[in-house]
Amino acid sequence: MQQIHHLINQWYQTNARQLPWREPHVSGWAVLVSEFMLQQTPVVRVLPVWTEWMERWPRPQDLAAEPVSEAIKAWGRLGYPRRAVRLHAAAVEITTEYNGEVPTSEQQLLALPGVGDYTAAAVACFAFGQPTVVVDTNIRRVHARLFGGAALPEPNPRASEFVRARQVQPEDLATAVTWNISVMELGALVCTARSPKCEQCPVFEHCAWIAAGQPPPHYKPKGQAWQGTDRQVRGAMMAILRDTDGLLAPSAFLSDLATQQEPIFIGLQSLDSPLEQRERALAGLLADGLATEESDGIRLPS
Structure with missing residues (x-):
């Protein structure tokens, strides 16, 4: 085992990618943001968004001072935008409970909104040098x-x-x-x-x-569908909400899409999704806190 440890660690020292959240003395906040963004998302897509976030919100209190709608907008098309909502909530808790400093222990990290076993272990290890057991x-x-x-x-x-x-x-x-x-x-x-x-x-x-002779997998991995799914429709709706200043009537999503003349509706129109699917997708956005319904319309949460 010691030889295996040495060989893999030595390989990393020579072959590791140069990623900004791995730089020496990078903040715990920078690592935490990267771990939120990298969940089910490739590095190449995360890099530009992470860079913009860190320039705009270099500390958790900087993000916490803004409405959650700004976090959702800045999340852009990374996917799974609930991560943006949870990261904003984590920033608020870090600001109010930890004086703006990301906690260093695995257990404290685990108590933050949106932080699970993997993220807590990863941040404790990669940001604070703790020998946690990281499993992704x-x-x-x-x-x-x-x-x-x-x-x-x-x-x-x-x-x-x-x-x-x-x-x-x-x-x-x-x-x-x-x-x-x-x-x-x-x-x-x-x-x-x-x-x-x-x-x-x-x-x-x-x-x-x-x-063992490189035996084949004992099951066939299933890719995650996207085309025609509720997730795709939700994503198109989120794009509309991000690009809209102010309120949108629910009918904007649920009526005959062919009547919508605004360019921001092109993405949703192209999906040609049935009314039942759009109703389900909109209800999901509201339930997940990605949109809020007021007396006169729907908008991103404030």
């Missing part, structure tokens, strides 16, 4: 192949995967902190889901999956 999709895949001999981890995380992650964690503090990010980067760049670059892997000779 990339790490699960590397562990499944390197130690388990399986092509892919289970479709949904299992308790046994977290037990294994703790078992293979280095005992030395500094080595453990580097190990988390190193394994994650290895999964992102080399030990990928579809086309792993095994010839570039620093632990090729130690890999249980290679030793």
